[in-house]
Amino acid sequence: MSAVWRCRMRRVAGLCGAAALLPGFALAQNVLVQPGTGTPMLTPSVTSPVLPPAMPPAEPDAQLSLSALLAGPGVPLQDGLTWRILDDRGEGARPSIVARSTEAEPRFTLPPGAYVATVTYGFASASKRIVLGGQSATDTLRVAAGALRLSGAVGDVKIPQDQVTFSVFVPVGTNSEGRLVRSNLHSGDLLRLPEGTYHVVSTYGESNAIQRADLKVENGKITxxxxxxxxxxxxxxLVAQAGAEAFAGTAFSVLTPGGDTIREAIGAFPxxxxxxxxxVLIARHDGQVFSREFKVESGLDRDIEVVAKADATQPN
Known part of the structure; x- marks a missing residue:
């Protein structure tokens, strides 16, 4: 009986094909062997392929719920918040922002992993490292902050909001204006700040009416x-005589008695x-120059007239 026939009888057609195509080789116990040696030959498997072990299912995304409290009194913060979620890639790696929110109590849906949650409240902030698995998580950040609200006055009279501005500084060493925190702050504005001492500069108008003060901000309080x-x-x-109509297009310079220029202005009555x-007030008009001395008294708003006559008496 031929080798091909024996293979068919044993229903191993794959091995039969190999034996038939390789003359000089024999089939022994369903294994292809080299003639005269009995050494088995490697043949293709006729069984099902071996599959790699199944990978465990990936963990689902989880929901992270956050809120913020004022350190100290523990009052919940409900507005003025900015949240950022950064992925934590380990030491030395630069994190990137993966989510943002301005809600009081935001909810983020994130893949499992390590994150850094950061919340800013004005110029104050807090951060916390959070590790998420496949389950929802809730956390609270505590922000050490207070607030500053400023206004200006002359005597008992409040200065209108649009006429006074404030600049807030953090002292550095002996320099009270070491680092600017905020400029062009207006009366009534609420400035949220970390706890500490700040140097405030108030400017009334656009000249030399300036006041300074050191103020302390405490956690959970508005100063x-x-x-x-x-x-x-x-x-x-600039007038032809006291009480007369002012000349238009006059250039004015306000000087200190020592000659330092405080303010310059152009117009009929700036x-x-x-x-x-x-x-000392100097007025220039049509190529002529006129001057007079005057005094400013606190809270006394008035007209300062320069009479356009060389021999005119200029009141103080």
């Missing part, structure tokens, strides 16, 4: 302060806010 200016607003005029003290 309200009014900076009192000793200043007044004067209206500058207004200038000045700190209490003595000044």
């Amino acid at each position: 309200e302060a009014t900076l009192n200016h000793r200043a007044a607003t004067v209206t500058l005029k 207004q200038v806010t000045l700190a209490e003290g003595d000044y």
Whole structure:
């Protein structure tokens, strides 16, 4: 009986094909062997292929719920918050922002892993490392912050909001204005800050009416302060005689008695806010120059007239 026939009888057609195509080789007990040696030959498997072990199913995304409290009093923060979620890639790796929110109590859906949650409240902030598995998580961040609300006044009279601005600094060493935190702050604005001592500069008008103060901000409290200016607003005029109509297009310069320029203005009757003290006013019109000395008294807003006559008496 031929080798091909024996293979068919044993229903191993795959091995039969190999034996038939390789002359000089024999089939022994369903294994292809080299003739005269009995050494088995490697043949293709006729069984099902071996599959790799099944991978465990990936963990589902999880929901992270966050909230913020003021450190100290533990009051929940409900507005003015900015949240950022950064992926934590380990030491030395630069994290990237994967989610943001401005809600008071945001909810983020994130893959399992390590993250850094950061919340800012004005110029104060807090952060926390959070590891998520496949289950929802809730966490709270505590922000060490207070707030500052400023206003200006001359005596008992409040300065209008649009006429006074504030700059807030963090002192550095002996420099009270070491680092600027915020400029162009207006009366009534709420400035959220980390706990600490700040240097405040108040500017009334656009000249030299300036006041300074050091203020302390405490956790969970609003520090309200009014900076009192000793200043007044004067209206500058060049006239032919006292009480007459002002000349248009006049260029004015306000100087200190020592000759330092405080403010320059052009017009028929520009207004200038000045700190209490003595000044010299120079008016230039049609190639002629006129001057007078005057005094600013705190809280006394008035007109300052320069009479356009060389021999005219200029009141103080």
